[in-house]
Amino acid sequence: MTRVTLGSLGEKIRLHSRCFCPNVLFINVPENAEGASKVWRQGTKNAPTFSSRSIISRSPPQAVASEISTTEPKATTTLTNEEKMLRNYVPIFVMLPLGVITVDNVLEDKDKLVKELKELRAAGVDGVMIDVWWGIIESKGPKQYDWTAYRSLFQAVQECGLKLQAIMSFHQCGGNVGDVVTIPLPQWVLDIGESDPDIFYTNLKGNRNPEYLTLGVDNRRLFSGRTAVEIYSDYMKSFRENFADFLETGLIIDIEVGLGPAGELRYPSYPESQGWVFPGIGEFQCYDKYLQADFKEAATAAGHPEWELPDNAGEYNDAPESTEFFKSNGTYLTEKGKFFLTWYSNKLLSHGDQILDEANKAFVGCKLKLAAKVSGIHWWYKADNHAAELTAGYYNLKDRDGYRPIARMLSRHHAILNFTCLEMRDSEQSADAKSAPQELVQQVLSGGWRENIEVAGENALSRYDSTAYNQILLNARPNGINRDGEPKLRMYGVTYLRLSDELLQKTNLNLFKTFVKKMHADQDYCPDPKKYNHHLGPLERSKPEISIEQLLEATKAEDAFPWDKETDMSVSGDLLSNLIRKLFSLFK
């Protein structure tokens, strides 16, 4: 962030080096200077070519995007129509099967995989997402990494002309929806858990969850002399060292940093392995001795040594109203309840912040983006208590934004916020669950955009139908295509869950191809991200730490940006051509 002095006001103001349009600098103006600020284009010698009306409030990308001047070289009006349409392109990636590398660290059936990768490439897909399992790579012992099978896999992806999003999967596979294989944490870690079960997240009843290490041990030297964060850091550094060639060639464009169960920044509050079923409220997971001690210390420092962790928040499959904690006027609204929820959600923020800082150090200088996944907890969103989000660690209420502080934390690491459940419509959900995936997606994406970070997304469950595709398309460009250039709102990318025989079945694949084309704004596959305004410069070092107070300023609730009702790039418009294609193939 650059600081300059705004002459007429004599005030220090902050310059944001990017917002929606990377070649425009946005000024974040103190409240009392509203209306007196200007916009400069990067590289423009004599600054403002804009009217003093050009700004704007504190950081509203929407308003800003409409202010782009037509006077600059390569301004959108000088682009060809095709170039303008390319600015609407949203790249699409596909998750590879969870067990593509077996638990024994073998790439089985490479021929089948290569055939499928080629099919994806032929369908126009830009790249694939792959779990890089800690439980496989470091299974033999501390720091004994074996990357051989992954090298062979990455080579195949490169040869097929696809890009790669690599997940640093510090979690177990198994126990979540769709987990068809089991890949536990490394055995030497599980062995430590035998003598110290508190290294795992624990619920009130004392059930341990070996999916992911509790954030309570992030900084505890319990693992053959290393802390959990040091383990994650060493792993990422080893990844960088071992795949320097693929980083250099530009194969790996994105590192999804695993921050919790299923690779998501959350507590394991709704584990199917412990009997949770949709739409249960889930349970808080902070009863291991390390987090208990942390809470005691925090409560004591706040002048309430008598406060304990909640014991009245119900069980996995409860409805909110049947618990003392979440019922109307329940504990969650008391001073004690608010203190607990703030502590619980802040711990998650610091956990993500610390590991992303390590990821940033590991990959600094590489031409890629970092990303963090946030889970789409859409059930009980319409209830006042937002119980399921709260147990997962997202302290989100009608008057408190629980996601924007995450986005602000990510902004310091230049990281993308990767959100899910893009495919879901409210009308598909049962009324009992008080579920609102559409509003949730709109809130989270808007918060990310307001923090000037990129947002990407995934679908939560496997879908092959046009309704789901159209909903994803709507979220990818909430206000549709802009035929004059980059749209005001555009997601950075979408990752489709997931490659399967079902997806490659003919009818499904045909519709999927149409979906890919629509994501690409009806343009052909574009191998050069710069053309759709994605600039993968060397990753810069994280910015200075943002204090918790500043992060929590982002909890102030604001309305989401307006979304169109339907996408203007619907896949169903192509049904006729699908039919013609089908007829053709029958006659062949």
Ligand SMILES: OC[C@H]1O[C@H](O[C@H]2[C@H](O)[C@@H](O)[C@@H](O[C@H]3[C@H](O)[C@@H](O)[C@@H](O[C@H]4[C@H](O)[C@@H](O)[C@@H](O[C@H]5[C@H](O)[C@@H](O)[C@@H](O[C@H]6[C@H](O)[C@@H](O)[C@@H](O[C@H]7[C@H](O)[C@@H](O)[C@@H](O)O[C@@H]7CO)O[C@@H]6CO)O[C@@H]5CO)O[C@@H]4CO)O[C@@H]3CO)O[C@@H]2CO)[C@H](O)[C@@H](O)[C@@H]1O
């Ligand atoms: O490789 C990367 C990672 O991949 C996996 O993690 C991802 C995960 O798979 C994703 O789901 C997503 O994670 C979150 C998600 O964001 C959250 O929203 C939430 O998911 C909940 C979901 O939103 C709720 O609606 C609910 O889902 C229940 C659903 O509503 C019920 O209808 C039913 O689903 C049935 C489904 O109807 C049925 O068709 C069938 O679906 C299977 C399909 O037929 C088959 O072809 C196959 O492809 O798999 C499909 C899925 O199994 O069976 C479904 C299951 O019975 O029940 C649903 C579950 O009760 O609850 C969901 C929570 O359970 O939570 C997700 C997990 O946090 O993004 C993750 C990250 O990418 C791996 O787990 C990771 O290890 C990998 O790193």
